[in-house]
Amino acid sequence: MATTDDSFNGLTEYCDECELDTLHEVSVQIRTESTKKENAQFSREPYRVSECQRCGHRTSQRMNNA
Ligand SMILES: [Zn+2]
Secondary structure, eight states: OOOOSOOOOEEEEEETTTTEEEEEEEEEEEEEOOOOGGGHHHHEEEEEEEEETTTOOEEEEESOOO
């Protein structure tokens, strides 16, 4: 089992802009899609955001497809 001290959350993924496999920084964002306070707990959706470290192109995709 290998561990590193590098906390950079990098993944190699295909970038549509570069048309190459490039290093991406991946994070998860919770977006609240409703402004109504009482409904907020039902409308927070996790999005997976990846940013190409080569060209800066960002893609986000909703993780909950239900
Ligand atoms: Zn790119």
